[in-house]
Amino acid sequence: MSSLSRRDFLLSSALLAGAASLTGATPELDPSRSRAKRPSGKEPVRFAGIACGGKGESDIMEMFNAGAEVIAVCDVDTRASDKIIRQIKGKFPNVRVYQDYRKLLDRERDLHAVTVSTPDHMHAPISLAAMERGLSVYCQKPLSWCVNESREMKRMAAKMGVTTQMGNQGSGNDVLRRTVEAIQSGLLGDVTEVHAWTNRPIWPQGIDRPKQVDPVPAELDWNLWLGVADERPYVKDAYHAFNWRGFKDFGTGALGDMACHLLNMPFRALQLGSPTSMQPELDSNWAETYSRRSKVRFEFPARGKLPALTLYWYEGGLKPDKERVSEVLELQKDKDKLPGNGVVIRGSKGMLYQGDDYGTSSHLQLKGEEKAQLIVRHPAVKAVPITLPRTNNHYREWLEAVSTGASTYSDFDIAGPLTEFVQLGCLAQRVNQRLEWDATSSRVTNFDAANAFLRRKHRSGW
Structure with a gap:
């Protein structure tokens, strides 16, 4: 490769x-x-x-x-x-x-x-x-x-x-902001490991540039659509209006599309800043598009009193090993299957699971507890001060x-x-x-x- x-x-x-x-x-x-x-x-x-x-x-x-x-x-x-x-x-x-x-x-x-x-x-x-x-x-x-x-x-x-x-x-959601407050209060202890996965891409990736050339629809200005990108012929349904996401000239793949949602909460709560290294694992490498399946390992240095941390990103159906997310599996109807999207943050005192793309549903399980609970109902979170402003609409x-x-x-x-x-x-x-x-x-x-x-x-x- x-x-x-x-x-x-x-x-x-x-x-x-x-x-x-x-x-x-x-x-x-x-x-x-x-x-x-x-x-x-x-x-x-x-x-x-x-x-x-x-x-x-x-x-x-x-x-x-x-x-x-x-x-x-x-x-x-x-x-x-x-x-x-x-x-x-x-x-x-x-x-x-x-x-x-x-x-x-x-x-x-x-x-x-x-x-x-x-x-x-x-x-x-x-x-x-x-x-x-x-x-x-x-x-x-x-x-x-x-x-x-x-x-x-x-x-x-x-x-x-x-x-x-x-x-x-x-x-703009209260749960995301409350989760940030809970993590920054120290409830999880020293966090050294984060896993995030997505069911994207749900658009074409791992393909070459289309070879055909199609007439540009009268309603579309193709030159304006290309904008700053290099010129290329219009191909029906190849790029406009949805499938551009996987093409390197126009989009940023599944990671670019979803990580600003999925990793929004951990980026804030753990004060991640810049990684020091990024290690990709691709199922294939293509000139035009991002690969169909990929894993990226990010290393973050110590940040003040926060320890160094490793963050793993999975896409295209790849997911963490089951032993790293066992508490999440216990929450599922099918105990052997993770949902399509999620984040797990592991600390010395417990585990936090974000169960959706946007950070609006999180579960907390501290050491010694049998099962994760919704963070807004967890007894330990009730004592955490409210430090962030709230809004009723993003x-x-x-x-x-x-x-x-x-x-x-x-x-x-x-x-x-x-x-x-x-x-x-x-x-x-x-x-x-x-x-x-x-x-x-x-x-x-x-x-x-x-x-x-x-x-x-x-x-x-x-």
Whole structure:
């Protein structure tokens, strides 16, 4: 099995020749744009929804239902924008429609905010352009396509003073926040082992690039869909509107798609920060797409009083050995079968099991207890102080913060580093090598070709 495909090797060599350091300076922005735009008085947040299909549709409708005013929508496929217009035109009959987000941002001067729900490769370009104009941003997960983009988005948000939030909606749930409080209180003791697994991918991976070429539908602007990615022919159902997730040029595979949900709680509770190494195990290695099944082992150093930790990620049907999750099996109807998604955190005093994607259902079992209990009912948790703010709605939390200037629980200050950690795992999957990461210098130290993929080279004209 080759560790780095010929296509990736040639690309990495070209990019490394001109790659700047991730820690390099960024040109100063126009001072006239260095202030966030916010509603005055009791007026609603005026926003534009960029991408209207799939998560874009649900993000727009969540903001709509939470009381925001929809000023404009944008989608490269007019079938998606037409559908959303039919849903909101009764309340907002004058919503303007765009195919090109750049025209929307240039023309819509009365906006306060945007939602960004495109394929992964366009998250950062659109979000950065919006923030540069003083607009607050709600961006879908993962925050970016590569490490450098996550850092740039965090930096831009801080520079412009805008309100941000990533779309890992479990962040707004009381159970997730209570679980973070419980773990940080020391209930689990010294945590040295985390296991997380997902039933994804549920889209094509482990395949080559399609060879056929199909006519582009009249409703779709294929050049705008590609955006910063390299040019390639349109193929019906190959990429748009769902199957792009497994293709390395557009998506970030199962790890990029789900880890910002599944590992959101442990990343916060255990103050993980940056790993020092990532070891992938792939069932196969493909130039175009991520593999069908994969396991990644992350090593994290000691963090203050917290000990060094190993985190294992499983996808494509792979799961932890049964002896590492025996308490979880006891909770299942089928005692021999794990559910499709979950997280287990093992400490010196007990075990915590997150039983869903979003961190909204957790069980705790301390040493000496016969069975795990829901964390919200566990007697030991009742004595843990409430230290985190609460919200009744992830989307409303962002809208209220856009109005007040407050921070959100999943702003880019936390979403950026979380996504960076996830992207480092994706990087190891891409090059199929154990990688050693130096967070201080922001470089892979043992396999230089991997450093080319820390940032993206944009297509000409983008």
